[in-house]
Amino acid sequence: xxxxxxxxxxxxxxxxxxxxxxxxxxxxxxxxxxxxxxxxxxxxxxxxxxxxxxxxxxxxxxxxxxxxxxxxxxxxxxxxxxxxxxxxxxxxxxxxxxxxxxxxxxxxxxxxxxxxxxxxxxxxxxxxxxxxxxxxxxxxxxxxxxxxxxxxxxxxxxxxxxxxxxxxxxxxxxxxxxxxxxxxxxxxxxxxxxxxxxxxxxx
Amino acid sequence: xxxxxxxxxxxxxxxxxxxxxxxxxxxxxxxxxxxxxxxxxxxxxxxxxxxxxxxxxxxxxxxxxxxxxxxxxxxxxxxxxxxxxxxxxxxxxxxxxxxxxxxxxxxxxxxxxxxxxxxxxxxxxxxxxxxxxxxxxxxxxxxxxxxxxxxxxxxxxxxxxxxxxxxxxxxxxxxxxxxxxxxxxxxxxxxxxxxxxxxxxxx
Numbered sequence: 001x002x003x004x005x006x007x008x009x010x011x012x013x014x015x016x017x018x019x020x021x022x023x024x025x026x027x028x029x030x031x032x033x034x035x036x037x038x039x040x041x042x043x044x045x046x047x048x049x050x051x052x053x054x055x056x057x058x059x060x061x062x063x064x065x066x067x068x069x070x071x072x073x074x075x076x077x078x079x080x081x082x083x084x085x086x087x088x089x090x091x092x093x094x095x096x097x098x099x100x101x102x103x104x105x106x107x108x109x110x111x112x113x114x115x116x117x118x119x120x121x122x123x124x125x126x127x128x129x130x131x132x133x134x135x136x137x138x139x140x141x142x143x144x145x146x147x148x149x150x151x152x153x154x155x156x157x158x159x160x161x162x163x164x165x166x167x168x169x170x171x172x173x174x175x176x177x178x179x180x181x182x183x184x185x186x187x188x189x190x191x192x193x194x195x196x197x198x199x200x201x202x203x
Numbered sequence: 204x205x206x207x208x209x210x211x212x213x214x215x216x217x218x219x220x221x222x223x224x225x226x227x228x229x230x231x232x233x234x235x236x237x238x239x240x241x242x243x244x245x246x247x248x249x250x251x252x253x254x255x256x257x258x259x260x261x262x263x264x265x266x267x268x269x270x271x272x273x274x275x276x277x278x279x280x281x282x283x284x285x286x287x288x289x290x291x292x293x294x295x296x297x298x299x300x301x302x303x304x305x306x307x308x309x310x311x312x313x314x315x316x317x318x319x320x321x322x323x324x325x326x327x328x329x330x331x332x333x334x335x336x337x338x339x340x341x342x343x344x345x346x347x348x349x350x351x352x353x354x355x356x357x358x359x360x361x362x363x364x365x366x367x368x369x370x371x372x373x374x375x376x377x378x379x380x381x382x383x384x385x386x387x388x389x390x391x392x393x394x395x396x397x398x399x400x401x402x403x404x405x406x
Contacts, residue, residue, distance in 0.1 A: 025261070025262065026261035026262030026263075026264075027262050027263075027296060028296055031296055032296060035296075035348070036348055036350065039344060039345065039348065039350060040350065043345070046343050046344035046345050046348070046350070047341065047342075047343050047344075048341070048342045048343070048344065049339055049340070049341055049342075050303075050305050050306050050309060050339070050340050050342065051306075051309070051337065051338060051339045051340075052306060052309040052310055052313060052337070052338050053335070053336070053337045053338075054310070054313035054314065054317060054335070054336045054337070054338070055334070055335050055336075056317050056321065056331075056333065056334035056335070058228070058229035059228065059229030059230050059321070060229075060230075060318045060321075060322075061229075062313070062314050062317045062318065062334075064309070064310040064313055064314065066302040066306045066310065069292070069306075071292075071294055071295070072294050076292060076294060078292070078299060082301060082302040082306075084302060084307070084310045084314075086310070086314035086318070088318065089272070089274075089279060089281070091274055091275050091279060092274070093230060093231055093234055093235060093238075093322070096281060098285060099269040099285040099287060100253075100314075100318075101311050101312075101314040101315030101318060101387075101388070101389050102253050102311070102315065102388050102389060102392075103253050103255060103269045103272075103285075104287070104307055104310055104311035104314060104389075105308065105311040105315075105389050105392060105393075106253060106254070106255040106267070107255055107257070107267040107269065107287045107289070107307055107311075108304050108305070108307035108308040108310075108311055109304075109399070110255060110257035110265070110267055111257065111265050111267065111287075111289035111303075111304040111307060112304030112305065112308075114257060114259050114265045115263045115265065115289070115291065115303075115304060116347070118259065118262070118263075119263075119296070128259075130259065130406050131258070131259035131265075131406075132256070132257070132258050132259070132406060133256070133257045133258075134254065134255070134256045134257070135254060135255050135256075135257070136252055136253070136254045137252070137253050137254075137397070138250065138251070138252055139250075139251045139252075139253065139388055140249050140250050140251070141242060141249035141250075141251065142242065142246070142249050143386075143388075143391070144319070144386050144388060145238075145239055145242065145249070146386070147239065147242060147243065147249070152391055152395070153386055153387060153388050153390070153391035154387075154388045154389065154390070154391030154392030154393075154395065154397060155388065155392045155397045156397075157397065157398045157399070157400070158397055158398070158399045158400075159399075159400050159401075159402075160399060160400065160401040160402070161401070161402045161403075161404070162401065162402070162403045162404070163403075163404050163405070163406035164403065164404075164405065164406055165405070165406040170405070173403045173404065173405060174403045176403070177401055177403040181399075181401060183346075183347050183349070183356055184304075184356060184357075185304070185305050185342055185346070185347060185356050185357045185358065186304050186305060186307075186308050186357065187356070187357070187399065188346070188355055188356035188357030189305075189308060189357030189358045189393060190308075190357075190392060190393060190396065190397055190399065191396055191397060191398070191399050192355070192357065192396055193393065193394055193395050193396035194340070194357060194358045194359075194360065194361055194393055194394060195360045195361070195394070196312070196360070196361045196362075196363060196384075196390065196393065196394050197360070197361075197362050197363065198362075198363040198364070198365065198380055198384060199362075199363070199364045199365070200364075200365045200366075200367065200376045200377045200379070200380040201364070201365070201366050201367075201376065202366070202367065202368070202373070202376060203333050203334075203335055203366035203367055203368040
């Protein structure tokens, strides 16, 4: 298994450059295509499980630890967990010490669209110089506060604007953005919905 | 308008305690009910717009700034932006300098379920002592890598486990968790889907 992984992800995992890689948009395209070949020969390594653990810290504050995940046929862990804090602004009865959950959702979408776009552009040899994007979503508290059953709890809609610096014709700018929306795991999850199951137990 | 806001959010905004507030789970329940009354009399103040701006930093790295939002009838801003970084682990061709987008999505869900649960429990006078939760979601890269059109790009499913410390009967633990799933904006967004529109322009 480990040999397959090494084949798949090459010098990224081995830490040794065996040849000068083709890098587009900062992405090692050789490794990307080697990954694709490895998945074709061993489909199971494509299955990933991502995880977080969260702990409540009173009122609107809580903190997630991000570390272990399962991917490429093995358990993977970071040397140190990434810690993500959440809070609410004062107007939503918090202490405003961190971004709030629905802002984190926009960040997840922005980050995933950007990375998906950049990776898939790299695979096609499309060089991108700069990317900036802005995101805005609408929430009506009549939903969350049980004041109107016709109003949903979540975002009613999200608007995304991408600005790209790339030496491509005007009409290709939209195609490049579509590489993001057409492949992004968060975009798919958020636009098409995901089944979420929950359990509860005593601590 | 500003007077209405002060009525609505009381001493949270004014910074002056006019009376000893009722605090449950760290949440000022007086302010929560005053907010609800204010929205009943001025429905427009319930409409919020949340925003982020993101900038690509090469390969899988990008960074969001979180600051201004619209809510309670006015533009609101923080003194300093919250900055959220994203990357991918080496096995996904990144430098593993930050949580990845689909891990941020789990954090958004965890944070929102926890806060929604705690707020709505507080409104009902249910005291919660501790909350811990864990989240796991499945992604098959056959989707993202265009290797199988039957495999979706996003999460195929997410499993949530809540552990609560509260002086309530066993059967009420699930009801408390349902206060989260039944009201959380991120849970609704993610399970039912959100329309996302996008535009592209030259930087």
